[in-house]
Each structure stands twice: as C-alpha cells, then as structure tokens.
Amino acid sequence: MRKYFHIDLNDRSIETQTLSGEALARAGRHFIAKTLLENDVATVDPLSPDNPLIFSAGPFAGSNFSNGNRLSVGCKSPLTGGIKEANTGGTFGFALGQLELSGLTLYGASDEWVVIRITKEHEITFESAEPYMGLGNFEASRLLHEKYGDKISLALCGPVGEYLGLTSGIAFTDPEQRPVRLAARGGVGAVMGAKKVKAIVVDRHKMPPFTDRKKLMGSIKQYGKLLREQPVIENFGKLGTAMVGDYTNTIGGMPVRNFSSGQIQDPKDGPLQVGGQFIAELNAGRGGETTHACMPGCMIKCSNVYVDEQGEEICSPLEYETIGLMGTNCGLTHPDQIARVNHIANDLGVDSIEVGAMIGVLMEAGVGDFGDEGFIKDVLTEMHKGSEKGRLYAQGTERVGKHFGVKRIPVIKKQALSAYDPRVIEVTGVTMMLTAQGADHTAGNMHSIVCDDKTTEEVTELSMGAQKNSAAADSLGLCVFGRSVTEANSELIVEAINAAYGCELDPSFVLETGLETLKMEHEFNLQAGFVTEDDQLPDFFYNEALAPSHKTARHSAQAVNEVRSAHF
Incomplete structure (x- = not known):
C-alpha cells in the first residue's frame, strides 16, 4: 500500500488516500488522464485555481528498478489548452516512493508564496517562500539544501513560472542536487506559479517495502540483464542522446534555422560537431x-556533464532536443555555445524545446540573427527579468510568432515541434500531429524508420503502436529509452508489478493501459474543444521543400485521424 496526498492550497487542508494493488500500477500518465476527466477539468481556465496540478510516481518508484523512477506531472496545459503530462527524471519520484507515497495533487491556490515540506514521517508544512522569490533555480536550490539538508529532493517553480510564463516547466533535482531535470513541456511551471507554490521539498529515506521483495528483485535483475544486452542501450551510455543528431543530420531531418533546412553540416565534412560522437x-x-544517470538506479545513463576547456562544468545535461532547438534551429554550430545557453535555460526552468523554437521565430522575424549566441542570452536575460519583452517571449512560439507576423511558426496545438522535421521523419511527425499532448516526440518516437515507400495508413499504424507503448511506459514510471526491453517483455514487467503489490495482472495489462490512456487524453481534448484541424501541421511543412532531401509533408490531419479512429 502507498499513500496519496490531496492538498488544498485554499485552506491548507490535506486529505490522505490509501492506494493498493492495481490502483498503484495505473499511475503516471494514465492516472493523470483519469483524474482530470473525472474532475471535469477540460473546460476550466488552466491558470485558475480550478486546474489541479498532479505529481504521480510509478509502481517501482523508490526501488532500484533501472529507469523505473520517472515522474509524471499533469494538468490542463495553459500553453495548448489541452491535456498535459510532462515527464521527468531526477530524484523526486524516487523520493516519493521511498516515503511510500504514490504522489500528490495540488488544488486551489495559496494566498501567499509557499514552500511545501513533506517529511519522512508524512508531516506536511507550509513555509514562506520569500527568501527564494525571483532567484534562478541554482541559487534557490542551494539555499533550500542549505536549510533542509542533503537528503531531500526538490520540485522548483523557476522565475519564469513565477510570472506565469507559458514556456516554464518544473525543475527537479538530479542525484547530485542539480535542479536540471525538467517536467518541461506545456507550461506546467506556470500552473505551479499560479498556485503560488515556489518549491516542494520531499525527504529521501530508504527503499520501501514490497509484497514479495525477493521476487521483485529477481525481476529487476532480469530487466537489467536484458538492458545490458541491447546495443542501442550501450550506445546511449557511450554517446548520450546527442547521438540522435548524428542520424537526423545525416538524413536531413534536423531542425536548422527555424526549420528551413534539414542539415547544419554536410556529413562528408566529418563527424557532426553538435552530434554524439564529437x-x-x-x-x-x-x-x-x-x-551519467539522471535518476537513481538507471543503468542506461544517457545523460552527461559537459565541461569547458578548463574542465569546469558548463551544463548538465547537454541533450539532443536542446541541441536541435536551442542549437541548430537557432543557427548555433558548436556544443560550447549550446551548453552555455542550455545552462541559462536550466536556471530559468524553461522548456528548451519551446524556447529554442521561439527564438528561431524571433530570428526569422529579424529581431536577431541566426547563429548569434549573444542574442539568445539577451532573450533569456529579458525572460529572467520579466521585462515587457521577456514576458512576451515567455508566452512561447505560437504567440510570439503571431505577434511578429511570422509565417513559418513550427507548432501543433500551439506547442513547438520537437527536433524531428516531419517532412523527413514521418512516423514521429504523425505522432506529433495526433497526440493530445501537443507536438511532443516522447508520445511515440520512431525517428529511424524510413517511410518513402509507406502509405499514410502504414505510417500512422506505426505511430499508433509507438504511442500505445509510450503511454504505457509513462503510466508505469518507466523511461521510454528502455523500450527495446520493455516493449518485448510485458510479461516480465507485469510479473514485477504483481510481486511488488500482490496483484494478479495479465501481460496484456501493459498495452491495455497505454490504449486506455490515449483514449482518455483524446476525450479530454474533445471536451476542451479540439477538432481534427488542430492536428494539422503548419502549412509551410506542406508547401516548402526541405533541403537537402527536397521532401514536403504528405500526411493530412483528416487522413491520420481516419486511421486512428479504428483504434479508438
């Protein structure tokens, strides 16, 4: 059994719910969709007190299950107006599990800015956040650790979230106490800011009890063995997620200068300077x-700690999505440049995908020049200050693009596309069209599938399979980078859940959970007013051929929805 806290910020009352068995297994993204639907959240103002903010850990949280300590953060997105589950690593989900907590939901809004403290005895207190207001995440984290000690995990609303900037995420501390693991997308940080919660401080304790610990440990050991046998996992450990850039640049599907090209460097000129190998x-x-492991127990270790010529840390992590959006999309060509702006974005607690796409749009508008690192830093400085310009920039790609009259605005459902051009990387492109989450690659990424000879139906079927598996992983607190093992071993995953909580679930539980999640998310967005046309790519993807492949997008929202309807 585990507890779940319902915290009403209006009067600071706390309701404790006890969960057991299958209820603990249906966590994360599934739990978020179910909760938001049951509470009729689809039509509320996302920045009002009526929008709950959910923190849900998976069934393996607190254990040493490799890549099993992910955390889901959910609400109605103020950026897209639809449902949002933002997924993160770090130690917060791990800490909740260690305290035998499945998660917590924040309701209402506080009258004053607060820090919520949750101790290992399950005592919950509300303390003034005044000492931390306006600070970057690194300084706020340092002061919070100074006050509460080292054996804690933090969730932080950064300075952009304080003034309800829609590019803001929620930052969580990594195993070395860096506040750099973000539930980044959809403006979840703005929802935390609207509730006037600056930070949540959770004690770290010890591995929690499980029903059949010996059997669970056997499943954990077997899962780890299977991971070690996967070549792709080995490569992730050696080269990190940046290795994806070597591939996307080679095939011409990387975002470059506001999605106007698919290559930043000719592959004939040697290793890509912003790729994994280099x-x-x-x-x-x-x-x-x-x-580097972004969360305790992870064997994949696809993260890194990037340093300068003197061996001093610039940022952690330097990963593909930031390389693609804050880097090549803005015309930057060297990892040192991207690492420097990445660090600032981490300090602000903002979504580097959304901010990178937004800055690319500013450059397209002529407000800055592509490749100008100084301009990017100036934009981030204005966002930190919360100046008039900074508050505009903090509203994200769609709103900034329309403000400056830009024609090429790379968004779906008002959320910036991830670092995969849909004209070339088609399965992921269809996923970004169909997912209720907005343009989010993590909803079902299959970037290495060549689709030249595939029909819209075939591409969409591949996307739907990936979406079901990704939704299942997000509902079990599992990192999607373990998919080569997870997706082929549903029986092992379910055996581990059964051992952990005394359930009798069938292996079909995994994919059923994924499909149920997708259906609920779709239903939420329908209630929120979304229609088929909202799934369409921006016109320029259909009208502008992408160099060097000269491909254009070929899948319409109507066509991909017809295929999806057979699954729903």
Whole structure:
C-alpha cells in the first residue's frame, strides 16, 4: 500500500488516500488522464485555481528498478489548452516512493508564496517562500539544501513560472542536487506559479517495502540483464542522446534555422560537431562525464556533464532536443555555445524545446540573427527579468510568432515541434500531429524508420503502436529509452508489478493501459474543444521543400485521424 496526498492550497487542508494493488500500477500518465476527466477539468481556465496540478510516481518508484523512477506531472496545459503530462527524471519520484507515497495533487491556490515540506514521517508544512522569490533555480536550490539538508529532493517553480510564463516547466533535482531535470513541456511551471507554490521539498529515506521483495528483485535483475544486452542501450551510455543528431543530420531531418533546412553540416565534412560522437570525444578529452544517470538506479545513463576547456562544468545535461532547438534551429554550430545557453535555460526552468523554437521565430522575424549566441542570452536575460519583452517571449512560439507576423511558426496545438522535421521523419511527425499532448516526440518516437515507400495508413499504424507503448511506459514510471526491453517483455514487467503489490495482472495489462490512456487524453481534448484541424501541421511543412532531401509533408490531419479512429 502507498499513500496519496490531496492538498488544498485554499485552506491548507490535506486529505490522505490509501492506494493498493492495481490502483498503484495505473499511475503516471494514465492516472493523470483519469483524474482530470473525472474532475471535469477540460473546460476550466488552466491558470485558475480550478486546474489541479498532479505529481504521480510509478509502481517501482523508490526501488532500484533501472529507469523505473520517472515522474509524471499533469494538468490542463495553459500553453495548448489541452491535456498535459510532462515527464521527468531526477530524484523526486524516487523520493516519493521511498516515503511510500504514490504522489500528490495540488488544488486551489495559496494566498501567499509557499514552500511545501513533506517529511519522512508524512508531516506536511507550509513555509514562506520569500527568501527564494525571483532567484534562478541554482541559487534557490542551494539555499533550500542549505536549510533542509542533503537528503531531500526538490520540485522548483523557476522565475519564469513565477510570472506565469507559458514556456516554464518544473525543475527537479538530479542525484547530485542539480535542479536540471525538467517536467518541461506545456507550461506546467506556470500552473505551479499560479498556485503560488515556489518549491516542494520531499525527504529521501530508504527503499520501501514490497509484497514479495525477493521476487521483485529477481525481476529487476532480469530487466537489467536484458538492458545490458541491447546495443542501442550501450550506445546511449557511450554517446548520450546527442547521438540522435548524428542520424537526423545525416538524413536531413534536423531542425536548422527555424526549420528551413534539414542539415547544419554536410556529413562528408566529418563527424557532426553538435552530434554524439564529437561531443563525447570532446567532453571526455576535457575531463567531463560522458555518461551519467539522471535518476537513481538507471543503468542506461544517457545523460552527461559537459565541461569547458578548463574542465569546469558548463551544463548538465547537454541533450539532443536542446541541441536541435536551442542549437541548430537557432543557427548555433558548436556544443560550447549550446551548453552555455542550455545552462541559462536550466536556471530559468524553461522548456528548451519551446524556447529554442521561439527564438528561431524571433530570428526569422529579424529581431536577431541566426547563429548569434549573444542574442539568445539577451532573450533569456529579458525572460529572467520579466521585462515587457521577456514576458512576451515567455508566452512561447505560437504567440510570439503571431505577434511578429511570422509565417513559418513550427507548432501543433500551439506547442513547438520537437527536433524531428516531419517532412523527413514521418512516423514521429504523425505522432506529433495526433497526440493530445501537443507536438511532443516522447508520445511515440520512431525517428529511424524510413517511410518513402509507406502509405499514410502504414505510417500512422506505426505511430499508433509507438504511442500505445509510450503511454504505457509513462503510466508505469518507466523511461521510454528502455523500450527495446520493455516493449518485448510485458510479461516480465507485469510479473514485477504483481510481486511488488500482490496483484494478479495479465501481460496484456501493459498495452491495455497505454490504449486506455490515449483514449482518455483524446476525450479530454474533445471536451476542451479540439477538432481534427488542430492536428494539422503548419502549412509551410506542406508547401516548402526541405533541403537537402527536397521532401514536403504528405500526411493530412483528416487522413491520420481516419486511421486512428479504428483504434479508438
């Protein structure tokens, strides 16, 4: 059994719910969709007190199950107006599990800015956040650790979230106490800011009890063995997520200068300077960490700690999505440049995908020049200050693009596309069209599938399969990077859940959970007013051929929805 806290910020009352068995297994993204539907949230103002903010950990939280300590954060998105589940690593989900907590939901809004403290004895207190207001996440984190000690995990609303900037995420501390693991997308940080919660401080304790611990440990060991046997997992550990850039640049599907090109560097000119191979060798030569676990127990270790020429840390992590959106999409060509702006974005607690796409639109509008690192820093400085310009920038790609009259605005459902151009990387492109989450690759990424000879129906079927599996992983607190093992071993996953909580679930539980999640998310967005046309790519993807492949988008919202309807 585990507890779940319902915290009413209006009067600071707390209701404790006890969950057991299958209720603990249906966590994360599934729990968020179910909760938001049951509470009729689809039509509320997302920045009003009526929008609950949900923190849900998976069934393996608190254990050493590799990549099993992910956390889901959910609400109605103020950026898209639809449902939002923002997924993150770090230690927060792990800490909740150690305290035998499944999660917590924040209702209402506080009258004053607060820090919520949850101790290992399950005592919950509300303390003044005044000392931390306006600070960047690194300084706020330092002061919170100074006050509460080292054996804690933090959730932080950054300075952009304080003034309800829609690019703001919620930052969580990594195993070394850096506040750099973000539930980044959809403006969840603005919802935390609207509730006037600056931080949540949770004690870390010890591995929680499980029904059949010995059997669970056997499943954990077997899962780890299978991970070690996967070549793709080995490569992630060696090269990190940046290795995806080597591939997307080669095939011409990388976002470059506001999605106007698919390559930042000719592959004939040697290793991509912002790719995994180059970055790993450069970083290793400087004494950086080329492999790093974003959460306790993870064996994949696809993160890194990137350092400068003197061996001093610039940022952690430097990963593909930031490389693609804050880097090549803005015309930056060297990892040092991207690492420097990445660090600032982490300090602000903003979504580097959304901010990178937004800055690309500013450059397209002529407000800044592509490749100008100084301009990017100036934009981030204005966002930190909360100046008039900064508050505009903090509203995200769609709103900034329309403000400046830009024609090429790379968004779906008002959320910026991830670092995969849908003209070339078609399955992921269809996923970004169909998912209720807005343009989010993590909803079902299959970037390496060549689709030249595939019909819209075939591409969409591949996307739907990936979406079901990703929704299942997000509902079980599992990192999607373990998908080569997770998706082929549903029986092992379910055996582990059964051992952990005394359930009698069938292996079909995994995919059923994924499909149920997708259906509920779709229903939420229908209630929120979304229609088929909201799934369409922006016109320029259909009208502008992408160099060097000269491909244009070929899948319409109507066509992909017809295929999806057979699943729903």
